[in-house]
Amino acid sequence: MVTTTPLEAELLELAGSVPDPELPVLTLRELGVVRAVHARGAGTVEVELTPTYTGCPAVEAMSTDIERVLREHGVREVTVRRVLAPAWSTDDITDEGRRKLREFxxxxxRVRTSPSGPVPVELGTxxxxxxxxxxxxxxxxxxxxxxxxxxxxxxxxxxxxxxxxxxxxxxxxxxxxxxx
Amino acid sequence: MTTTPAKDTAHTAAALALGDDALVLSHRLGEWAGHAPVLEEELALANIALDLLGQARVLLSAAGDEDELAYLREERAFRNLQLVEQPNGDFAHTIARQLYFSAYQHLLYGELAAGDGPFAPLAGKAVKETAYHRDHAEQWTLRLGDGTDESHARMQRAVDALWRYTGEMFQPVEGVDVDPSGLETAWLERVSEVLRRATVTVPDGPRTGAWTAGAGRQGLHTESFGRMLAEMQHLHRSHPGATW
Missing domain, CATH: 2.20.25 (N-terminal domain of TfIIb)
Structure with a gap:
């Protein structure tokens, strides 16, 4: 586990609060695509962003929005780095995110059922x-x-x-x- | 993306081969925009093309500058399989091409994702996308093959016509650490089973050796590829540095 400083946690929260450009009801945190924020010395921050699909065209808009929000918060230099591994999965969408999608x-x-624990049984056709x-x-x-x-x-x-x-x-x- | 050191030529060659497959097929599928039989297919083919374009961007960026590689190379410098450059033909031809290629690409990415080589991160991501591509192609193969007399005849013609291009997928590629014969066995099994269920006869023509196709990885391409490239590259070449 990599230790996160209070500043990094705060910036992660900010980056995660950016709405998804395609589905603005969701934040990037709820979508599960902001992986980490690293503070690299004075005023320089690197954000790790993972795409939902390799060719997702929204990634560029997400990067620009994250850069803008962090700059407004006083970060001088923001770099958004695209990470592929581990691959994003729809299981990374939070419960809150799922609820918002349904309302939208x-x-x-559906979440992949884990082998342990009770398995819900659907009745009816x-x-x-x-x-x-x-x-x-x-x-x-x-x-x-x-x-x-x-x-x-x-x-x-x-x-x-x-x-x-x-x-x-x-x-x-x-x-x-x-x-x- | 982090750039790959130029000295790793095997990795660069492999990234080019796999990247060109994705790029060229993406462009071919994009040609269906405005021409697909129904709106849902229009969206499906465009979405598959977009997935492939995303894979191509990652792979070509690992080999050099993605735009230069896509728009400024001559035909002989492309390393894609001849299968993916084949014209769309009728819808059955496009589906047969998808069936052959997506079955191969899904197996290949599955192997690469299981390893710890430089392609593992991309393959781990792309293998989940190609599962949907393969599913799409298989469902259509079943529907057309086991459909009307006309759709059956067209599906049969398409799988026969493209069969000779399928042997090239299982030639070893420098820098791709996967056993091609293992891939081929699994591919044949999968494709034969789908064709059988679709009531389509598995072609029995040659796939390798003399009189078959397949030198795309060496830069030799079929006649229609030049016209495809001309269309793909002309805007960039006519207006260097243009942006919007």
Whole structure:
């Protein structure tokens, strides 16, 4: 574990408070993409940012926003470094982030079930079709009406990180932040 | 990205080969914008292209200046597989190309991610993206192959036509520390199974040796590649340093 100074913790909090440029309901901290902040001597700070997808075009906007916020806070020199490993996963999205996504009308990614602990058992019919390469047992629920009966329309939606689905109960189409 | 020391030529060569695969296929998929059969496919192909472009940027940046490498190299300097430069053809051709390449790329990244070589961080990230690409190609192969007489015939034609380009994927690449024969076995198994389920006959033509294709890694490319490059590079070459 690398020790973090109070200043670094404060700057990490600031960098993490920047809204996601694509999904402004989420902060970068809730999305889980700001990995660390290192203070490198007087007024110089390095921020480690990880992309959701390798080609995510929002990374540049995120970097610019982080630089701006930290400069406004008096940091003279900000460098945002892109780190790939360990690879970002949708499990890095916080619970609060998931709640906000759902409120925004986007079905949040399902969390990979850990092998230990109780496994929730869904009762009733679930017509949820296959969602992607790894099959999850729990259904993708409609963010509008909460129904578990939803179907996949397209594996890729408005952005690479989302799939397009439709609710069979309320008939509304919706985006699903797919598991990665 | 941290720059790689120029002395590590094997790493640079490997980054170029894998980066060019991603870049060229990304451009080909981008050509579908405005032409895809349905809106959902338009978005899917563009998103797959974007993933590949992201991988290409990381890989080409490890080999040098990404813009110079993408826009200022001549055809003979590109190291991509001939498979990825093949024209889109009809939708079945694009899907067959995706099926062959995504199965290969997913296996390759899986191996690289499991190792501790210089490509492990990127591969660990990209392997999760290519799982979705492969899934997309397989679902379409099943739907077209096991669909109408027309879609079946087109899917069969497409897998037959591109078969001769698939042997090149399993030639050893300098700087890529993966056993190509192991990859090939796993690839054949996966692709054959999907084709079988799609009621498409697995092509039995030659994939290696005389009369087959595959010298892209040595800089020899097929006729249509020059036209693709001309389109990809002309803006940058006509307006050096242009930004927006």
């Amino acid at each position: 009308g986007i079905a949040p990614p 679930t017509r949820t079709q296959q969602t992607g390469p790894d099959d999850h047992t729990d259904p993708v629920r409609c963010p509008h009406c909460g129904s578990a009966e939803t179907e996949l329309l397209s594996r890729f939606s408005s952005t690479a990180c989302k799939a397009l689905r439709r609710c069979l109960a309320c008939r509304e189409p919706f985006d699903h932040f797919k598991e990665l």
